[in-house]
Amino acid sequence: MGATLFRKIWDAHAVRTLPNGQTQLFVGLHLVHEVTSPQAFEMLRARGLGVAFPDRTVATVDHIVPTLSQARPFADAAADEMLARLSRSCAEHGIRLFDLGDERQGIVHVIGPELGLTQPGMTIACGDSHTSTHGAFGAVAFGIGTSQVRDVLASQCLALDPLKVRRIDLTGRLAPGVAAKDVILALLARLGVTGGNGFAYEYGGEAVDAMSMDERMTLCNMSIEGGARVGYVNPDETTFAYLSGRPFAPQGEAFERAVAWWKTLASDGDAVYDDRITLDASSLEPVVTWGINPGQSVPVSGHVPHETDADGPERASLSEALAYMGLDGGERIEGTRIDVAFIGSCTNGRLSDLREAAKIAKGRKVSPHVRALVVPGSVAVKTAAEHEGLDVIFRDAGFEWRNAGCSMCLAMNPDRLNGREVCASSSNRNFPGRQGSPTGRTLLMSPAMVAAAAVAGEVVDVRRLL
């Protein structure tokens, strides 16, 4: 009987069974950022502990960095203090830090892969729920809280319970204008935002085989929105080709040895899964969220549900979402007026995302009533995009071209919604208040769909603009 990639990696990293029955799991790569780590370093200090494997720990800054002027000190003194604190902690413990001003700085889930730090077969942890992104490489990667960041710093280990594995087969090929973002939004609509509790999601099938690494990262990134702490894709030639030559990937003969090992990790053909579902990817159209969790979405040709479409406790959720979004129910999603357009985030802030959005923006103008931002996921993405002239295309169309960071995905920096503004966003969460205004409203969609909404001033089907 075969094993899943999840099981193989878990077994290779299991240190022992702890007295409470949990598994002590070795963490191959620990990624650290400025928001969830200062308290962890403080806890170490209070207990007189050091960092066990500083060379398996990498830090950067992303959540709170301004995307306009990045001159220090920042206008926000508390934010500036957080960066200073991280810089001191990293220096004290010998941790590599890609700080502001470094060409390798960027959103932690963008730079890990692009530097080749993220590799198949690793266990990866980071104090951020979107760590699931790294599963795109055939790694087991999960988000953790600050006390667990302390644990990993102190011991390079976590105390965890194993997950069940749900295989998600995506059959067929995506139609033009349909993106990985649409696939994951459609899956969340089908499986629900709690359907993944206790599971790791393994994505596979023809549509996934055909996806680029950027697209696979988008897919894995939002696994957590379905309750699945881990999402992954088995490593293949696409994975190896992406990693070849990256600065922190093995080089030369070591790379050949790495590939040989990586190939052994993919789930066996006869692997047994705890659950299995199939989705016909070729039937999908662009998807847009209308509500206040990422599972509340409809195809772009669809209509917002009516309150009466659900019973019992479901109805309360539905009516809460409709009320927050200012919807009656039954409206067509296409034609929903927007105020802000945001392209960026660890979900969709990579070079290919900016390319898809630029194709739509090229030769068009942002609607006069729309404020539109493009925030590259990393300095490297920004540089590469500028090399291709994407910045010029966006600027000519009336988009703002910013520096790298998390920005308006969670509004911990100055980029945020005002009042009840409606934002077409390529990010990952449409929770109430998520984008910085307690009453702000978010419509999640692919980067190309955001660009289309920006020029139309309202939600439109990007396929008509291709």
Next chain:
Amino acid sequence: MSAIRAVSGRALPLRGDDIDTDRIIPARFLVAVTFEGLGEHAFEDDRAALSGAHAFDRPEFRGASILLVNRNFGCGSSREHAPQALQRRGIRAIVGESFSEIFAGNALVLGLPCVTASYEVVEKLQSLAEAQPDIAFTLDLESETVTAGDLTASVALKGATRDALLAGTWDSTGALLARFDEVRAVAAKLPYVGGFQASTGR
């Protein structure tokens, strides 16, 4: 750390599914190098929107220590700031239909139990707390029950979680460091830790 066998106190019913950690503690309060002071900002935006009618603002629930929630509580961001804020506001245990895994794990490390119960049980408990805010609730982790007045209902929690709370061993750092030679041994066997050098290859 001392063992937690039971939590007693008045209850605070907070209705709604999918209450995410951005709502529990909005991101702007995470721009700080300490968890101190987070308690006063718990649910700040939700409370402002309801101008005094939010469960955390209602005088009859002031001082309550057992939070009663619905489905998928604590979903979204992995920020430990969320359970930190609730604990610093006086919450000592949470009873709900279901929790996000990351939230429940973060809460456990703080010694804040998250236990689950059916929709019907949670509904009964919430209604009881709303009708009689002064009634005392007791969550007994050993027997996995909640009692309030004449009502006794069963709740559930993972065996490992229950054991950790009952034994007072929910702080994992010590256990993870206890046999560090074994950690080194596992690391040494992983080909990538050695940079895929020929001698460490499989």
